[in-house]
Amino acid sequence: MRQEQLEKAISKKRDEMIKIGMAKGLHSEETILCSQELDDMLNEYNRLSLRPNRFKPTIHQYHEFILFLNECTFKLLMLGCSSYIRYFQF
Structure with missing residues (x-):
């Protein structure tokens, strides 16, 4: 059953349970079965909501992420190298 259909069914079942509980009591067998x-x-x-495989990245998204990591690594290395270059300049 799809999530939207299940939401509607849950709402109907909740209403049904409330009606049965009001009519026959909260401890009745019918109310407990409905609950x-x-x-x-x-x-x-x-x-359905918490399914771990809901998001599957595409190859393009992996590629973009790797490019981003490469760029960040390059910038960090350049920052580190530039501080050494300034330190050793005469």
């Missing part, structure tokens, strides 16, 4: 179903839906929603 467990809602828990399952919420757990599934969390699994």
Whole structure:
């Protein structure tokens, strides 16, 4: 089930649970069963939301990152070298 569909189903199940709880009590078997179903839906929603593989960088993004690291390393090396050059100039 897609995340948007699951959000709607969760909302409906929550409303259903509230109605059953108001009519039959919070400790009724039907309310508890509905609450467990809602828990399952919420757990599934969390699994979909927190999926670790949601973002997969492309080769282009890796390439851009490597170029950025190279540029930063070069600048740091040049800063280090320029301080030595100034130190040893007569």
